[in-house]
Amino acid sequence: MLDRELSGQVLRAARARGGSFAELFVEERSSLTIRLDDGKIEELTSGLDRGAGVRVGHGTSFGYAFSNRLDRDALLEAASAAAAAVAMGTAGQVVDLRALEPPVVHRAKRPVEEVPAAQKVAWLREVDDVARAFSPHVRQVSASYGDSVQRVVIATSDGRWVEESRPRVRLGVQVVAGRDGIIQTGFHGPAGLAGLEFFQEHPPATTAEVAAKRAVTMLDAGPAPAGEMPVVLAPGMGGVLFHEACGHPLEADIVDKEASVYRGRIGELLASSLVTGVDDATVRNAWGSFSFDDEGAPAQRTVLFRDGELQGLMYDRLRAEKDGMASTGNGRRQSYAHPPIPRMTNSYILNGPSKADDILVSTERGVYITALGGGQTNPASGDFVFGVSEGYLIEGGKVTSPVRGANLTGRAIEVMSAVDAVADDFDTWEGVCGKDGQGVPVGSGSPTLRISRITVGGTGG
Amino acid sequence: MADLAELAGAAVESALDNEAVEAYAEEARRTEVTAHKGEVEGLTFAESRGVGVRLIATGRLGYAYAADPSFDEVRAAVARARENAELATEDEFNALPPAKPIEPISALFRQDQAALATERKVSVALDLEHLAVSADPRVAKVDQAGYGDAVSRVAIASTAGVTAEYGRTDCWTVVSALAEQDGETQSGWSFRVARELGELDWGSVAQEAVERSARLLGAVKPASGRLPVVLDPFAGSSFLGILAGALSAESVQKQRSLFAGLLGEDVGSPLVTLVDDGRTLDGPAAAPFDDEGVPTGRTELIAHGTLMAFLHNTYTAKRGGTDSTGNAQRGGYRSPPGVGTTNFFVQPGATPVSDILRRAEGGVLIQDVSGVHSGANPISGEFSVGATGLRIQGGELGEPLREMTVASTVPEMLKGIAAVGDDLRFFTAVGVPTILIAEMTVAGV
Numbered sequence: 092m093l094d095r096e097l098s099g100q101v102l103r104a105a106r107a108r109g110g111s112f113a114e115l116f117v118e119e120r121s122s123l124t125i126r127l128d129d130g131k132i133e134e135l136t137s138g139l140d141r142g143a144g145v146r147v148g149h150g151t152s153f154g155y156a157f158s159n160r161l162d163r164d165a166l167l168e169a170a171s172a173a174a175a176a177v178a179m180g181t182a183g184q185v186v187d188l189r190a191l192e193p194p195v196v197h198r199a200k201r202p203v204e205e206v207p208a209a210q211k212v213a214w215l216r217e218v219d220d221v222a223r224a225f226s227p228h229v230r231q232v233s234a235s236y237g238d239s240v241q242r243v244v245i246a247t248s249d250g251r252w253v254e255e256s257r258p259r260v261r262l263g264v265q266v267v268a269g270r271d272g273i274i275q276t277g278f279h280g281p282a283g284l285a286g287l288e289f290f291q292e293h294p295p296a297t298t299a300e301v302a303a304k305r306a307v308t309m310l311d312a313g314p315a316p317a318g319e320m321p322v323v324l325a326p327g328m329g330g331v332l333f334h335e336a337c338g339h340p341l342e343a344d345i346v347d348k349e350a351s352v353y354r355g356r357i358g359e360l361l362a363s364s365l366v367t368g369v370d371d372a373t374v375r376n377a378w379g380s381f382s383f384d385d386e387g388a389p390a391q392r393t394v395l396f397r398d399g400e401l402q403g404l405m406y407d408r409l410r411a412e413k414d415g416m417a418s419t420g421n422g423r424r425q426s427y428a429h430p431p432i433p434r435m436t437n438s439y440i441l442n443g444p445s446k447a448d449d450i451l452v453s454t455e456r457g458v459y460i461t462a463l464g465g466g467q468t469n470p471a472s473g474d475f476v477f478g479v480s481e482g483y484l485i486e487g488g489k490v491t492s493p494v495r496g497a498n499l500t501g502r503a504i505e506v507m508s509a510v511d512a513v514a515d516d517f518d519t520w521e522g523v524c525g526k527d528g529q530g531v532p533v534g535s536g537s538p539t540l541r542i543s544r545i546t547v548g549g550t551g552g
Numbered sequence: 553m554a555d556l557a558e559l560a561g562a563a564v565e566s567a568l569d570n571e572a573v574e575a576y577a578e579e580a581r582r583t584e585v586t587a588h589k590g591e592v593e594g595l596t597f598a599e600s601r602g603v604g605v606r607l608i609a610t611g612r613l614g615y616a617y618a619a620d621p622s623f624d625e626v627r628a629a630v631a632r633a634r635e636n637a638e639l640a641t642e643d644e645f646n647a648l649p650p651a652k653p654i655e656p657i658s659a660l661f662r663q664d665q666a667a668l669a670t671e672r673k674v675s676v677a678l679d680l681e682h683l684a685v686s687a688d689p690r691v692a693k694v695d696q697a698g699y700g701d702a703v704s705r706v707a708i709a710s711t712a713g714v715t716a717e718y719g720r721t722d723c724w725t726v727v728s729a730l731a732e733q734d735g736e737t738q739s740g741w742s743f744r745v746a747r748e749l750g751e752l753d754w755g756s757v758a759q760e761a762v763e764r765s766a767r768l769l770g771a772v773k774p775a776s777g778r779l780p781v782v783l784d785p786f787a788g789s790s791f792l793g794i795l796a797g798a799l800s801a802e803s804v805q806k807q808r809s810l811f812a813g814l815l816g817e818d819v820g821s822p823l824v825t826l827v828d829d830g831r832t833l834d835g836p837a838a839a840p841f842d843d844e845g846v847p848t849g850r851t852e853l854i855a856h857g858t859l860m861a862f863l864h865n866t867y868t869a870k871r872g873g874t875d876s877t878g879n880a881q882r883g884g885y886r887s888p889p890g891v892g893t894t895n896f897f898v899q900p901g902a903t904p905v906s907d908i909l910r911r912a913e914g915g916v917l918i919q920d921v922s923g924v925h926s927g928a929n930p931i932s933g934e935f936s937v938g939a940t941g942l943r944i945q946g947g948e949l950g951e952p953l954r955e956m957t958v959a960s961t962v963p964e965m966l967k968g969i970a971a972v973g974d975d976l977r978f979f980t981a982v983g984v985p986t987i988l989i990a991e992m993t994v995a996g997v
Contacts, residue, residue: 476938548957
């Protein structure tokens with residue numbers, strides 16, 4: 092996409108007025124999206140994106156300029172615009188660019204471009220058939236298939252040269268079920284940093300069944316109970332909670348703004364001793380992984396909590412330099428059009444000693460949650476809220492009838508400290524996380540776990 | 553650099569005889585400045601342009617886009633859209649809109665704003681943060697304080713004869729303030745948009761964010777119960793988003809709306825009139841034409857509680873046997889048009905906010921809700937969302953409340969509206985006055 096000589100010139104132009112470093116991020120992304128809705132292949136969209144962003148750091152501030160032109164003039168112009176944000180100083184150095192070896196490579200065994208779009212259309216047709224055959228109550232099915240290949244080149248004034256190709260695939264299904272005036276929806280959408288071999292492990296028909304079952308089951312749901320009670324989270328769901336309630340307040344920019352409930356508390360016991368949580372970009376072919384982050388730092392595994400004790404933060408380059416730390420490889424961006432900020436990759440709660448069945452049997456009364464609808468956290472107070480899209484009552488140690496309209500609210504430290512059982516059946520959940528207007532692919536994961544007391548909001552009193 | 557209209561024209565010229573082709577070209581220049589601790593935290597300049605091509609052949613739709621394309625790349629996008637169309641399902645309602653006369657709205661583009669110096673933008677961001685951290689001793693820092701603006705242009709051309717083009721300027725400020733006392737932290741935000749800096753009251757944005765964070769200090773969990781609930785415009789705007797999806801003809805036709813089959817029925821209190829108006833300059837979303845070149849207009853969706861209409865683009869109008877309401881919308885050149893709102897608002901009533909508070913004795917004012925995107929089901933209309941707010945005592949705002957959840961359904965909420973305030977306020981393109989709901993379940997424990 093770009094040669095090293097031109098990259099060096101752009102970096103030198105970016106450091107014309109000094110600053111602590113300069114960085115060039117170049118991207119080319121080809122994509123295909125296919126949407127099925129209402130039994131029809133409504134649309135196929137092919138996309139070609141490209142652009143470059145130049146950043147100049149000075150302290151914890153930065154100047155950033157980007158363009159979707161990749162010619163020499165446009166790049167040098169972007170470099171000057173970014174440099175203009177730095178107070179006048181002497182020009183900074185640019186070290187000779189040297190290619191870095193990736194710590195892990197995420198290969199597509201069956202690259203998306205080797206399979207014709209007609210096959211991808213056929214998967215969506217199969218999804219539609221399977222979901223509609225699942226139950227006569229299925230009213231509507233919408234599904235989308237997406238693949239993309241993002242090729243990036245990153246060059247920095249301290250001599251880093253990184254090239255990476257990131258293949259991504261996702262197939263998501265939403266099913267609407269209805270009966271007697273009640274309407275419920277179910278969604279499932281596994282995704283990977285992989286090629287089409289991903290769909291051998293996650294067959295489209297299975298995805299359709301999971302979504303259809305979710306919607307149809309919830310037709311029988313009664314009002315959720317309201318009040319404080321034990322909640323058991325199915326595999327993967329504890330990871331979603333961990334991402335929102337603990338992950339965001341551990342991103343170094345949030346901490347730096349003194350807006351984090353975890354600020355200044357490394358080394359303290361702030362979760363149950365059963366909780367060990369990591370952020371891991373090295374998990375092979377996982378949705379939130381990469382070889383290098385979007386600042387050219389190698390992918391790594393960062394322990395956030397060990398046996399409940401807070402271990403550290405997730406850093407990008409700017410905040411790491413400020414705190415005198417090394418980047419943890421969490422500098423990510425949605426595209427060349429965005430400056431990088433600290434973001435999670437795959438945030439996981441690791442397996443514990445219990446069995447899922449034992450956890451349920453020992454829960455007299457509570458709620459069992461198999462799908463969360465995403466959520467929000469106020470990192471300053473740790474307050475969070477989650478919608479529950481699939482949940483059931485636990486009565487006498489058994490999972491019984493489904494409940495609707497529930498949500499979970501609580502505070503990060505209290506809730507994570509109230510985890511009193513962690514099983515050994517780890518699974519993942521994939522999503523797109525939004526922060527400061529930027530969406531990036533993230534993975535979450537956890538085994539079955541129980542929170543001894545948490546507020547469930549519902550209409551059932 | 554090639555002119556936008558010329559790029560769009562190149563796509564139209566490469567259409568074959570049996571094809572309908574439309575090109576949507578846009579370009580934007582944006583600046584964003586954020587301030588933190590009296591210094592510029594980030595300064596971002598952006599230039600972007602792109603072209604999206606929609607191609608319909610024998611009722612089949614294909615789409616392709618390219619970022620900053622050359623003329624050859626625009627033609628290549630037409631070829632890819634053609635390949636994609638071959639795999640899509642035939643649908644007789646796929647069509648491009650015919651050309652209609654478009655009335656320009658000259659007030660959307662402000663020359664002074666387009667020429668605003670970067671230094672001025674930086675000084676606004678710094679001033680914004682300074683105002684936020686010096687108004688109240690309990691608010692010493694911000695989570696976010698920033699100024700942003702955009703100068704943009706759109707051009708649409710099609711084989712159906714559409715050739716439309718317009719430019720606009722927009723600017724905005726946002727503050728999220730952090731209030732602290734006795735080890736407790738509360739946050740509060742505010743946001744305003746305008747077409748030029750001279751019309752952007754950033755001082756009030758700082759002031760509001762400070763007030764809204766500080767007044768939550770000392771918040772407690774309320775007891776659960778059924779109570780009168782007042783939604784202030786900040787909280788009300790979050791709920792309006794749920795309604796927007798349900799009032800799109802696309803959702804209705806796909807049986808994905810709680811309003812399907814209810815045209816002409818009473819769906820809300822007689823106090824509720826809900827409007828979409830793509831031309832009013834009171835809202836920031838005004839534009840002369842929608843994202844497929846149809847002139848914008850005003851649509852009363854709910855009038856005095858009765859469901860009157862849905863929002864349409866050309867496709868849904870054809871399928872529903874009606875006319876487009878000028879509500880085609882897309883997420884930029886990267887996607888074909890769907891249906892979306894423009895300036896979408898609850899018509900203000902005559903009740904002053906002080907009267908509403910008097911009538912809500914013992915209830916709560918909700919100032920912020922979280923989790924609407926996840927805790928609300930847009931199809932069934934059920935929701936259960938987290939909220940912060942204040943107890944209403946003696947017609948005044950009293951004790952702050954946190955970790956509340958409010959749960960209801962959209963139809964129940966609309967029918968339960970007991971008063972509509974006179975204080976309409978737009979947040980991005982959504983506007984709501986203060987609203988009193990007679991009774992809702994509030995859970996705190």
